[in-house]
Amino acid sequence: MKDLLSVLKITVPDKIYIKDPETSDLGKRIIENSIILINEIGFESFTFKKLGTKIGSNESSIYRYFESKHKLLLYLSSWYWAWLEYQLVIETFSISDVNEKLDKAISIVTRTVEEDSTYSHINEVLLYKIIVNESSKSFLTKEVDKDNKEGYFEIYKRLITRIQEMISAVNPSFNFALSLASTIVEGSLHQHYLNEHFPSLTNCKNGETPTNFFQQLVFNSLHNGK
Amino acid sequence: MKDLLSVLKITVPDKIYIKDPETSDLGKRIIENSIILINEIGFESFTFKKLGTKIGSNESSIYRYFESKHKLLLYLSSWYWAWLEYQLVIETFSISDVNEKLDKAISIVTRTVEEDSTYSHINEVLLYKIIVNESSKSFLTKEVDKDNKEGYFEIYKRLITRIQEMISAVNPSFNFALSLASTIVEGSLHQHYLNEHFPSLTNCKNGETPTNFFQQLVFNSLHNGK
DNA sequence: GCAAATATAATAGTATTACTATCATAAATG
DNA sequence: CATTTATGATAGTAATACTATTATATTTGC
Known part of the structure; x- marks a missing residue:
């Protein structure tokens, strides 16, 4: 799996950036160090000026990649969800039993990211922490509907839809598959x-994880009366 | 119930404010109109200067009540959770059947606030919208642990604990009562x-509500095998 | 190998934000 | 009616979130 990732490229909606940060050394340093810096000081205190100082570059150069720090957060979020979707697809692909498939899916989307792949400039462990602490801010804004129309949340929505399909495969008559899928994803971040x-x-x-919680919740719900 | 509320006073942790806004006309106008303004322009664009203009007062006067807009958001959040806790206690107090009690509790904490009590300067319908759209920002900050130590989230935590107790009363062997309680509250806002x-x-x-979803989820989970 | 295109850096400038500080005036209270 | 207290007005500050311009590297295409 890791080997595959080093060949494939995670793709985010291209309207999020002005210039694709994957296409240059500076771009990669921007991504790599923004993840580190946002973790250090939080998204509110994070500025392109501070990032410029950290990477020995200029504020104005960073603005050529992202028009605002909000767009950068959207980029990081999309990248994370794409990375997670990739794992979801690869790791559940060959499972034919619908229960087992959903069980695996829940474990993938609710598990703590504890290992950095070291195959790219992106530290997934730190990025995961940003997702837990900051990702809500990518959509809790007055511009959310506009951003949504621009397609900035497509990957996230596709991920939720995939989980919903797996839920419906286990119990086609369950009438809250979408709500359950979105609850698993956001709820596990919250836990x-x-x-x-x-x-x-x-x-x-103390040993109990969001994975245990949501697996129990989901299967009790789907294998029950109504 | 409404009559009771007009006699009782919702109390928030007093370290949140510099001067209690309930004790003056200006204070009440600050609260009343901050709710309106945050709804209009969002918390990020909201400033004390704009609020001052709106209420025909001065920025510096508002700073005598709250040391920052973050503290004001903490105040509004605490007020909402206190108001909700009040309803939870009153409306479930006399229910002795544990299942019925929990069922009622879920319906209270997950329902949409659609009616303004008109008993105070606080418009609960608008405040509820702020809770849905902005309240996560009250804790998703680098200062969360400090704020927590100061006691700014006490009411919220007490509310979750109350729900957890009701869950445990239905099924004492259920090992995720706290996680379920926090999932119901945050999850319903998210839905x-x-x-x-x-x-x-x-x-x-289309007629289905977060209430239906969470009632189904919770009772299937609690009345099941494990 | 050089001109042209492209990327990056440096500097300056702007309106706004999130405050603090000071002083003046109005209203309430003892 | 004197004094405390609340509010208002004004000014000031460092930082933010940018935009604009110009200069200098670096890459590339012929």
Whole structure:
């Protein structure tokens, strides 16, 4: 799987950037170090000026890649969801049993990212932390409908749809497959967040994980009366 | 219930504000109109200067009530959760059957706020919209652990705990009561958000509500095998 | 190998933000 | 009616989130 990723390229909607950061050394340094810097100081305090200083480049050069830090966050989010979708597809592809397939899917989308692939300039462990802490800010804005029309959330939506299809395959008469899929994805990020900052609000600690929680929740729900 | 609310006062942690906005006319206008303005332009674009203009007062006067707009958001969030907790307690108090009690609790915390009480300067319908669209920003910050230590999320945590207790009363051996409680509360906000901005990611539309979804999810989960 | 195109860097400038500080005035209270 | 307290007006600051312009490298196409 990892080998495959080093050959394939994660693709994000190209309207998100002005110039594709994958096409240059500076672009890659922008992505690599923005992930590090956002983790360090948080998205609110993050600026292109600070990033420029960190990578020994100029603010104005970064603006040639992304028109705003919001677009950069959209880029990072899309990249993460594309990376996750890739894993979902590869790891569930050959599973024919629908229950087993969904079980695996839940484990993929709810697991903590703890290993950096080292095949690219992107540190997935740090990126995952940004997704947990900051990704809601990519859509909780007044411009969300405009951004959505521009297609900036396509990959995320496709991921949710894939999970919904797997849910419906297990129980075609379950009438909340989409809501359940979106709850698994956002809910697991939230449980990871709670584990870190509000441990009194989650059972996902001491060996219990969001994966256990959502697998139990989903299968009890789908294999039950109504 | 409404009558009771007009006598009781919703209390938020007093370290959130510099001066209690409930104690003056200006304070009430700050709260009333901040809710309106944040809805209009979003929390990112909202400033004390704009609010001052709107209420015919001065930026510097508003700073005498709240040290930052973040504190104001914490105030509004706490107020909402206190208001919701109040309803939860009142409306479930006299229900002795644990299943019925939990069922009612879920319906209270997941329902859309559609009616303004008109008993105060706070428009609950608009405030609810802020909670759906902006409340995550009250904790998704680098200062969350500090804010948490200061007690700014006490009411929210108490609400989750109350729901957790009701879940455990239905099924004491269920090992994810806290995670389920936090998933119901945040998850229902998210489903309301999706309904408005990403209808392709939720089944909560055309008569189906987050209430139906979570009631089904919870009871299937609690009345099942494991 | 050189001209032209392209990418990056440097600098400056702007309106706005998120405040703090100071002083003046109005309203409430004892 | 004197004094405290609340509010308003004005000014100032460092930083933000950009845009614009010009200069200098670097790459590429012929």
